[in-house]
Amino acid sequence: MTDRKKAAPKGHGKSGNATVPGLVARKAASDILGRVTGKGRPLDQEVDPQNGHAGFKTLDTRDRALVRAILGTALRRRGQISAILDALLDRPIPEKSGVVENLLHVGLAQILFMDVPDHAAVDIAVSMSEKDRRCLPYKGLVNAVLRRATREKAEILGSFDKPELAAPEWLFNRWRAAFGEETAAAIAGMHVFEPNLDLTVKEDADGWAEKLGGTRIGKATVRLSEHSGPVEYLEGFSDGAWWVQDAAASLPALLLGDIAGKRIGDLCAAPGGKTAQLAAMGADVTAIDISASRLKRLERNLARLGLKAAIVATDLRYFTPDDPYDAILLDAPCSATGTIRRHPDVAWSKTPLDIEMLAAVQEDLLTRAFAWLKPGGLMVFCTCSLEPEEGEKRIEAFLAATPNARRIPVKPAEIGGIEGAITPDGDLRTLPSLLPMDPPEHGGLDGFFASRIEKTAK
Template identity: 50%
Template sequence: MKPASRQAGPHRSSRPSRPETKDVAGLAARKTAVRLLAAVIDAKTPLDALTDGEHGHPQFMELDPRDRALVRAILVTALRYRMTIEKLIARRLDRPLPPNAHALAHVLHVGAAQILFLDIPDSAAVDLAVTHAKSDPRTSRFANLVNAVLRGIARTKERQLASMLANTRDAPGWFVERLQAAYGAKADAILAAHRVEPPVDFTVKSEPQQWAERLGGIVLPTGSVRVGRLAAPVRELPGFTEGAWWVQDTAASFPARLLGPVKGLRVADLCAAPGGKTAQLAYAGAEVTAIDISGSRLKRLSENLSRLGLSAEIVEADLRKYEPPALFDAVLLDAPCSSTGTVRRHPDVPWTKSPADIEKLAALQRSLLDRAMTFVRPGGLVVFSNCSLDPSEGEELIADFLAEKDSTTLDPIVADEMPGLAEFVTPLGTLRTTPAGLPAADPRMAGLDGFFAARLRRR
């Protein structure tokens, strides 16, 4: 590591008097960003929970809408490029930060994220970080360090950033290792996709080309409409009020399609909320029973169906205790998982989950699949899916399940079912997507969530 000037050393302290900061423009947003980054990294709290518009962190809720948007942009960026930022900070230090200097590290990360990746003047990012450091007893003696490190990053970013990005994997070591074990050389393409802000996909009821033109997007080979950057909030877009479409990553639309024609069939959508797959099945003519353990999430599902002019029977229940009044013709189980296939949208996932979490979730999925198979009539289909990239929640789970269950067979997915999307059908007849799929000249229009799906038939 190249030594920096002495004033950038973590143990060189100055104790400036703490200024009045209450009315400093932009400071509240930066303090909130640091507080929430600490909650994600140190307490493993999901970012969506912290920044929820109705039930978010109190400090976040006190901000006006513009500052909330800024805080979320800072956090998503700081998490998306966390290892790159970490290395560039380390270059400015003559020795590592103290192990317990978490607050200081978060101040530096929030400042560096703005300097390196956001359209914010470097001077503003530095000055606000220094003011924040001075105002906090935990960091006040490091205010000069914050100033030196961030000014150094701003001064050298044009020379150093591109090289650092090219030589850094922006994910924790455990996550990189599991991707490499599962996907080999493709792991780096997946990690590269995680750095890119994802597009927004819409499942439309009809006339996808017309809606692509109205929304300013394109029609994907999957039939979804993709928009790189929204012209307005979702609720203000054409077609929202009349229920012409719903937001759904194109990969998330695949599992329901794997049930084939469902018109007139009784279909259970398990772990159904927030309801994208329920809407697909209902629009295709199925008699859908949507089951979820969360009453609040089911309320959102009900609201979504109402807007779309669709209907389903809604049941709040724990699947491990639920007993259907009659067996279903087909069942869709989109099981709760580690969500490692959604890192493009949720860059906190690798930092809030662990291998132990994946193991625990895989066991839950297996128990739910055991139950799901008892809900379907003999000869009926069950599609098991989740948005995890980890084989222990997908390929390995299904292989073990089939090896133990004589009453269940794999109903292989064939390429003809996925026109133009044969790359996602595995040799075993399951479905596997990754964020490195659906390449495009513009990276902002490429990719899709990582999903696994298998179609099973009860004997």
């Protein structure tokens, strides 16, 4: 971190009115950034075209894409931008609502990390500050800080290119403790890249990789590194040949082995990627989730794919199946810190308390779900979290407290030979830094933990 410096003397940016090109989109981006980081609103909800932020819904397709790009960059680079802004300011901005800070984050994201003309980013930010009474007193400061960033861009980027800035300090320190300094830095380094589009195909992964210009990963994933545009336009979508699912998310279902004809409980099933896998493998699947609206999406996906599953909307804490299951896939609620590549807001909306509370939920669900297994049945417990409390430590505690439970170690062939994804205890542990490719942004996986447990005879 460089010494904190005073902002340059106040200056004047180009003023404008509500028709300034790009102003409405940047205003929406600034507002949404504040709602996500200040109020904990999920980014996906805010940029939903039907039910999202009011300002976002009024934008055309091109401006919506711009807002998504700005927000993705501002959140992926939030640690860097915060450190840079701290160095550019003499003291914190006293404006209480955070509107000025959000405006500056949006401007710096464009100037430092996006292909946006510097003068446009500065002028629009100054125009925005003129139109909000909370920002107006800081118009000169906004202008000075952003113009200084344009002048000193190379120096700034060199000084603040540190992997530990890609996450809040408390979260990076957890990764350092769990995985070591080098791996923690590699994880954080992958979070600055947009994720690839991964598809799970029903059959013939190599054939679909050739058709779509992608790369096969593992057993049934096709990765499209250069894709842009709606997935609905891709070959095979309307025919139900594949569904969108990160390569790591496709692995837990594979650990149940041959489940054709078996009765499977898919718990916390929405949005349904794993349900589709289980159904495509020939299982008699019951998909259970607390969210009726998310299950509607699951139902639509299954219909497109030509697959079937029984669907139950209920709270698992008050559910008991009519008969025991042959196998269970429990994709438990978690902090989702393994999905920061796809959901960069997660890094800035979760807290240590969230991890503690969710670990307690997982403990309860593990115990309940295990009771629903037939003797000799398998349960795969998984979370999309990088936190040991929601993975390795959760399973260690469960096995210690459950005499008729034993771990069945994962074998490399079961996950398509993905290197480095099996722990010394035999559990599955994927990291964003796994699956390296050239260039680096074409590689990576979501962070997942999965453990396979057998219910032995009493």
